[in-house]
Amino acid sequence: MSHRNAPLTPTGRLRLARCVVDDGWPLRRAAERFQVSHTTAARWASRYRRHGEAGMQDRSSRPHRQPRRTPAQVEAHVLRLRREHRIGPLRLAARCGIAASTAHRILMRHGLPVLTILDRATGEPVRRYERSRPGELVHIDVKKLGRIPDGGGHRTQGRAEGRRNRTGTGYAYLHTALDDHSRLAYTEDLPDETAATCAGFLARATAWFAAHGITIERVLTDNAWAYTKNTWRDTCHDLAISPRWTRPWRPQTNGKVERFHRTLLDEWAYIRPYTSDAERQAAFPDWLDWYNYHRPHTGISGHTPASRVTNLSGQHT
Structure with missing residues (x-):
């Protein structure tokens, strides 16, 4: 590709060379006509004589010999x-x-x-996929997150005091359902990850997606205990959803929701020091609204998740 300030394109070089070689113009006249130096005109005329039209193209700047190249x-x-x-x-x-x-x-x-x-296990490039329509596949996973004691944890009180405050605070279990095509996400903070809790979350997530015009056809989960029990299977059957499971020891298969949880931690859970778990939870609805409706998502070319759901982006301002 020619430099943006180059006075001659390959077409211009060919015209100059033909004026000199085919029409017999003096080099200085051709140089003046095409507003280049005498030596430039001579170079393109010489290349045209030796190589014809092919000689007018740009050449690689790589040297013919590289004596210091790595053996x-x-x-x-x-x-x-x-x-x-x-x-x-x-x-x-x-x-x-x-x-x-x-x-x-x-x-x-x-x-x-x-x-x-690259896939760390095989060394092969990761194969990325995306379902063609919303609801065709929904990824579900749980993120375990330590609760913040009243008064703040180690980020506001220091390591020693934060460790004392943390006693008995327990964990939050963030259950997330994320649509593969649109990346639209639904998350609940629940007290555990038992089979009954996971089944109840699926029922509510299905209703939430239905309210947004999405019918869940399949769900993909890992092989955690709760997702292999009859409670989960029966709930999927009652909701007309086909359950799917990842291959054992292959969390990459459920990578979209795993990546969402990382974004959730970076942009909400750990974005600033909170003084209590209630304060952090109060900030979550606004963050999730931002993620679904306003945040550009790099995995879908900078669009928002809501923009990929028919008529959904117009329902929210």
């Missing part, structure tokens, strides 16, 4: 370590005795993706 055996060693141990440029550099920037260039030269988009 092939070192590159092979870097690539082998990356495949076997799935480590990044810093650790590769330490093992191979080269600079981290050199290790990075070797990985880029061979088209190896960054570690963040």
Whole structure:
């Protein structure tokens, strides 16, 4: 691609060269006509004589010889370590005795993706998928979160006092149902994660999604005890929902709701020091409203979850 300030495009170079080679124009006249230097006009005319129209295209700036390029055996060693141990440029550099920037260039030269988009178990690029319509698949999971004692925890009182205050505070169990297509989320703070609690949450989540124009067809959960009991299966059957489970030891399968919980922790639970659990819970409805209706979601090209549900975005301001 030509530089944005280049006076000649490949088409302009061809016209200049044809004026000189085919029409017999003097170089200085052609240079003046196309407002370039005499040497530039001579270069394009020479390339046209040798290569024809193909010579008018941009060439790579890579040198023909690279005497200081990393030896092939070192590159092979870097690539082998990356495949076997799935480590990044810093650790590769330490093992191979080269600079981290050199290790990075070797990985880029061979088209190896960054570690963040690889499956840690297999080393293969993560295959991303998305259901074609809202309700086709809803991810469900529970996030266990320590409650904040009255007066604040260690973030406001310090480690020692926060540890004393925390005695007997227990945990919040945040149950979340997240639509695969739209990323619309419904979350409840419940006292436990028993089968009866999970089944009750599913019934309420189904009603909430139905009120937003979404009919749940399938739910995907991990293999936690509560989701394998007849209580869960019977509830799914009564609601005409097909239950699905992730492969054991593969939390990536339910990654969308896992990622939502990380966002929830970063942007609500730990965004500022709270002085009580009630204060933190009071801030949650506004945050969830922000997430569903106003927050750009990078996983869906910067759109909001509500914008992907038919007519839903117009119901809320």
